[in-house]
Amino acid sequence: xxxxxxxxxxxxxxxxxxxxxxxxxxxxxxxxxxxxxxxxxxxxxxxxxxxxxxxxxxxxxxxxxxxxxxxxxxxxxxxxxxxxxxxxxxxxxxxxxxxxxxxxxxxxxxxxxxxxxx
Amino acid sequence: xxxxxxxxxxxxxxxxxxxxxxxxxxxxxxxxxxxxxxxxxxxxxxxxxxxxxxxxxxxxxxxxxxxxxxxxxxxxxxxxxxxxxxxxxxxxxxxxxxxxxxxxxxxx
Numbered sequence: 001x002x003x004x005x006x007x008x009x010x011x012x013x014x015x016x017x018x019x020x021x022x023x024x025x026x027x028x029x030x031x032x033x034x035x036x037x038x039x040x041x042x043x044x045x046x047x048x049x050x051x052x053x054x055x056x057x058x059x060x061x062x063x064x065x066x067x068x069x070x071x072x073x074x075x076x077x078x079x080x081x082x083x084x085x086x087x088x089x090x091x092x093x094x095x096x097x098x099x100x101x102x103x104x105x106x107x108x109x110x111x112x113x114x115x116x117x118x
Numbered sequence: 119x120x121x122x123x124x125x126x127x128x129x130x131x132x133x134x135x136x137x138x139x140x141x142x143x144x145x146x147x148x149x150x151x152x153x154x155x156x157x158x159x160x161x162x163x164x165x166x167x168x169x170x171x172x173x174x175x176x177x178x179x180x181x182x183x184x185x186x187x188x189x190x191x192x193x194x195x196x197x198x199x200x201x202x203x204x205x206x207x208x209x210x211x212x213x214x215x216x217x218x219x220x221x222x223x224x225x226x
Contacts, residue, residue: 035215037161044204044217044218044219044220045153045155045161045204045206045217045220046217047214047215047216047217050215058213058214060212060214060215061119061212061214094160094161096161102149102208103151103166103167104151104153104163104165104166104167104172104206105151105153105161105163106163106166106172108160108161108162109160110159110160111160
């Protein structure tokens with residue numbers, strides 16, 4: 001059974017940092033592109049970052065330079081290092097997988113809540 | 119950046135057909151994915167590459183894409199289909215995945 005389990009969320013002050021993790025199981029993690037998607041309370045989905053099987057990374061302008069996605073295939077783990085956090089980064093963060101980069105995201109974790117507030 | 123426009127809400131009676139649109143400039147030239155999200159749950163992929171269904175998704179769910187509008191069609195709507203639905207495309211001009219604002223489907 002495919003499972004994606006996020007962790008690492010919590011309360012952080014503006015300007016602070018946080019590292020999210022996503023533990024994958026039930027599939028060959030190294031063969032899949034991985035994504036982070038966030039959702040503010042009562043709002044829509046926003047793509048945050050992606051990493052390909054070769055370690056290539058992608059970000060939208062809203063987080064480029066502040067967030068860093070990485071993966072550790074030996075540990076079946078995906079990470080998101082978030083720096084210079086702002087109130088607008090407050091959201092539930094989901095990790096999701098895609099077999100190939102332009103595919104739909106076919107499995108999602110249950111998410112971890114990040115709250116940026118003083 | 120590329121903008122996807124969805125109606126905020128769609129209402130339909132049980133057993134009828136619901137159509138949820140996703141508008142974008144020449145969206146017919148892009149591949150569209152659709153997600154269903156129920157309250158408190160993670161999104162679920164229901165349609166990929168405009169009209170393909172993942173395994174486990176009922177045949178009642180179908181998709182089309184042409185011109186400036188992509189459409190998710192849900193036939194013989196059931197109470198369990200009540201959820202938020204999001205469309206998604208890859209925007210090559212900004213190298214970003216883009217989601218529509220979401221549509222809340224209400225089953226009357």
